[in-house]
Amino acid sequence: MTTNFVWLDGQLVDGETARVSPFDHGLLVGDGVFETLRVYGGRPFAWRRHLERLVHSASGLGLVAPGHDELRGACEAVLEANALTEARLRITVTGGVAPLGSERGDHSPTVLVAAAAVTPAPDVTAVAISPWPRNERGATAGLKTTSYAENVRALAYARVQGATEAVFENTRHELCEATGSNVFVVTGDVVRTPPASSGCLLGVTRALVLELCPTLGLAAEEVELPIGALVDGADEAFLTSTVREVQAITAVTDWNHRYTEAPGPVTRRLATAFTALVARDIDEGCDQALAQVEVGEPQVDRDPPLLLFFQAVGIYAGQGAHEGALPVVDMTGRADDQGAHDRPHALGRRRTA
Numbered sequence: 001m002t003t004n005f006v007w008l009d010g011q012l013v014d015g016e017t018a019r020v021s022p023f024d025h026g027l028l029v030g031d032g033v034f035e036t037l038r039v040y041g042g043r044p045f046a047w048r049r050h051l052e053r054l055v056h057s058a059s060g061l062g063l064v065a066p067g068h069d070e071l072r073g074a075c076e077a078v079l080e081a082n083a084l085t086e087a088r089l090r091i092t093v094t095g096g097v098a099p100l101g102s103e104r105g106d107h108s109p110t111v112l113v114a115a116a117a118v119t120p121a122p123d124v125t126a127v128a129i130s131p132w133p134r135n136e137r138g139a140t141a142g143l144k145t146t147s148y149a150e151n152v153r154a155l156a157y158a159r160v161q162g163a164t165e166a167v168f169e170n171t172r173h174e175l176c177e178a179t180g181s182n183v184f185v186v187t188g189d190v191v192r193t194p195p196a197s198s199g200c201l202l203g204v205t206r207a208l209v210l211e212l213c214p215t216l217g218l219a220a221e222e223v224e225l226p227i228g229a230l231v232d233g234a235d236e237a238f239l240t241s242t243v244r245e246v247q248a249i250t251a252v253t254d255w256n257h258r259y260t261e262a263p264g265p266v267t268r269r270l271a272t273a274f275t276a277l278v279a280r281d282i283d284e285g286c287d288q289a290l291a292q293v294e295v296g297e298p299q300v301d302r303d304p305p306l307l308l309f310f311q312a313v314g315i316y317a318g319q320g321a322h323e324g325a326l327p328v329v330d331m332t333g334r335a336d337d338q339g340a341h342d343r344p345h346a347l348g349r350r351r352t353a
């Protein structure tokens with residue numbers, strides 16, 4: 001077996017011999033958070049957004065994530081040591097060594113960075129409907145925690161149904177998300193996805209797709225939807241995630257539903273636009289443009305880099321973007337009934353004016 005180096009608590013170690021304590025709270029009770037990033041051409045994609053979400057998830061559990069420089073250095077060391085260019089990169093931060101119960105100990109968090117080669121996901125897939133709901137009012141709703149046993153169970157169910165993903169409704173019978181991806185439905189030129197209040201994780205890919213929509217002349221809506229909206233009135237449906245990117249849904253197995261076309265025209269356009277975005281370093285281009293909009297800098301006489309980029313590659317539809325300003329999508333994820341932790345986070349920093 002090829003040696004797989006990992007970063008564990010401050011150093012690069014051989015994955016074969018790396019040792020995490022048997023008393024680690026992440027191992028014992030799933031007390032931890034993580035991020036999965038996609039590496040293209042040796043560079044972690046959408047680094048800043050993933051880091052912001054890691055910090056958000058960690059603070060939701062009362063953990064402190066390591067600083068940017070430490071994590072970036074760890075990720076680069078792991079990619080280099082394993083000579084990986086097309087990869088998935090995982091950062092895990094757990095509660096560290098603790099007593100055997102639910103109470104956390106006073107040790108520092110365990111920090112683990114690992115990577116593995118990855119090939120692009122298929123363009124299409126079938127989904128099942130999870131028999132178990134997502135609890136949108138739970139303490140970890142919207143956080144990317146290592147407590148993924150519910151997802152493991154639902155995904156195993158999907159496999160039995162001949163699907164590769166399971167879609168959750170929440171306790172209000174609304175469309176929520178899937179085990180490792182967000183869900184979108186398309187009706188005409190309108191692209192809809194559930195909001196943070198549904199209990200879904202605010203995916204990085206989801207956010208980017210919502211931002212891409214107006215550049216393609218598509219209306220994007222974050223809106224509460226009944227679970228049936230996955231098929232009722234939906235011309236197309238698709239999943240988004242770091243690993244799946246934009247993946248069309250062909251069928252909903254439990255409901256014997258097949259979409260007329262998968263990928264349909266809207267999903268195809270978004271998938272193409274997303275691929276084009278990947279080809280660009282969004283941390284140095286698109287995100288700078290977004291930051292300028294956020295601090296309210298006037299946008300007169302200047303097209304933002306993201307818009308210029310789409311004009312350059314010829315996939316800008318000329319609708320939805322106005323007077324040089326990036327189209328504004330409200331992704332604050334603000335949900336007043338979301339319990340103790342502050343669910344809105346930096347992924348959704350852009351606010352409607």
Ligand SMILES: Cc1ncc(COP(=O)(O)O)c(C=O)c1O
Nearest residue numbers: 180181182201203204205241242
């Ligand atoms: C539960 C859940 N929802 C959605 C997503 C999609 O998020 P992202 O686009 O940031 O990968 C993931 C990613 O793993 C996930 O685990």
